[in-house]
Amino acid sequence: MPAFPTGGPEAEQLPRVLVVEDDPDVLRILTSLLASHPRASTVETAVDGYEALIKVGTFRPSLLILDVVMPKLDGVEVCRRLRANPGTRHIKIVAITGRTDLVKEVLAAGADACLTKPFNFDRMDKELERFLPAADPGDL
């Protein structure tokens, strides 16, 4: 396991995380949670599933923090499309939903983990630890 660079000139080599959430306030909390996490990452955001798919192509994240109920294209469909495409199949997905009845569906669609809102910081941290070190191994 390669050591993680913490910033500076190696910042480009940090694992890239795309946070997809339609509510701006929840999005801010998620990004500050990532920013304050001991494991550093480069964070980009999207506000719906459609924007998420576009940013997956340009930002090439290794981890997606993905809301499930969203306008235009929901999280379940984003999971399906990422899993169906060989170029995006490797991306780790941590889904987050306020609807407990959607957990099964989103896991079946290909999410690696699914947390429920309101999220527990400890659980979020654990999921980030689980996926961040393994993220972007090619670039490190």
Place this chain on the structure above:
Amino acid sequence: MDEPKTDGEVSVKILVADDDPVVRRLLSGTLTRAGYDVVAVPGGAEAWQALSGRDPPIVAIVDWMMPEMTGIEVCRKVRETASATPCYLIVLTSRGQTDDLVTAFQAGADDYITKPFATAELRARVSVGVRIVTLQQQLADRVRALEQALMHVQQLQGLIPICAWCRQVRNDGNFWEQVESYLAKRSGLQFTHAICPSCRVKVSQELADYRRA
């Protein structure tokens, strides 16, 4: 020229029942030229057969005096049978007395035409029948659609038990579920989870405290 066509290119089916071949031919000729799909029969029994069969005519012109089964008997039989879209019945008669007309209406006729008749009047009376039956059909369709909508609404009526602590609600299957899941399944409502300003302040503080710890 009347406008016999109601929906699209499907022509309106009209029944003509008269035992006199000359009158029968006159009636069907006039109505065929007016654009109707005419079914002509020589007696009451045949008329009843056509009216009680599949895809029945929506307007029927039945002669009063016919052997075996009269036009009046045809009217009675039609009215005895329940139908979602009842046929419009016109009795053809040479008896124009008030008592006779009352008898025809009591038997279930919607209108009458006295012989000899003017073809323009015949066409006009038939088009009234078509208009009424079409309106009835539209109304029946609308009622059906409203009934379905009402069933949907009723699923969201009544007293729903909600947990005072976690705000989950008890569904019909006696299971507890989130109020947003419950409503999403029973209506067109979709929830997207946000955070209110006071909770945002609280959660941000909690995150800061959590990071410090």
